[in-house]
Amino acid sequence: MSRKSAAPVVAELGRPETPEETATRKAASSQAYRSSQTFRHLIAALILTLGVVAVIVFAVPRGEPAARDDIDVAAIAADVETAMDGPALVPELDDFWRVNAAELTGGATVVWNITVAPADEEERGFIRIAQAFDADASWAPQMLDGFASTSTVTIDGREWDVYDIGDRGSANVSYALGTQAGSDYVLLFGSRSPESTAGLAESLSPQITTLEEAE
Structure with missing residues (x-):
């Protein structure tokens, strides 16, 4: 004749568990197990995510930043000459300068307009070379917050108007040089030093002579 085994005595209770207590204990145990599994899964997922990120970071090629495209000033100037039916400046720059922009504005x-800056990024500042068609010195203050010429200077035998603005202007323009080139006015303005601006002006002399001879 079979006999049911007696329920075990629970030390905390000092008596056998009731069926309800047994069910509650097992449910709590299952809940604790599921919670521990969820935590383990979370940690595993986090580790996996970090591993994927590490693979992406180390697998993507680094190398040097992409070199900026060279601006073909001569090609753009050719289009300008066609549009304006007259010669346009094409500066012959040495390795110190790079061209950042070249465009015709109405x-x-x-x-x-041709904007140049030092090729060495540790050098600061810029100079814009602006050839204003059918203009004279009265046009320059429009580009210089209303500042007029303060004096003149001779560079390579050519007289240039000096616009010594200093920190009184805006748009990061502190100095400018301008000269008449036939029917056009050429203005160099920006944030480089007077010496640097004068050096660029001297390099433009042959080009400016070409403008004059084309009249």
């Missing part, structure tokens, strides 16, 4: 005065 308005009351049409201007051929």
Whole structure:
């Protein structure tokens, strides 16, 4: 004849568990197990995610930053000459300079703009070379917050108007040089030193002579 085994005595209770107590204990145990598994899964997922990120970081090629595209000033100037039916400046720059922008802008005065900056990024500043078609010195203050020429200087036998703005202007323009080139006015303005601006002006002399001879 079979006999049911007696329920074990629980030390905390000092008596056998009731069926309800047994069910509650097993449910709590299952809940604790599921919680521990969820935590383990979370940790495993985190480790996996970090591993994927590490693979991406180390697998992506680093190398040097992409070199900026060279601007073909001569090609753009050719289009400007066609549009304006006249010569446009094409500066012959040495290795110190790089061209950041070259464009023709419209308005009351049409201007051929070439913005240059030192090729060495540790050197600061910029100079914009602006050829204003059919303009004279009265146009320059429009580009210089209303500042007029303060004096003149001779560079390579050519007289240039000096605009010594210092920190009184805006748009990071502190100095400018301008000269008449036939029917056009050429203005160099920016944040480089007077010496640097004068050096660029001297390099433009042959180009400016070409503009004059084209009249």
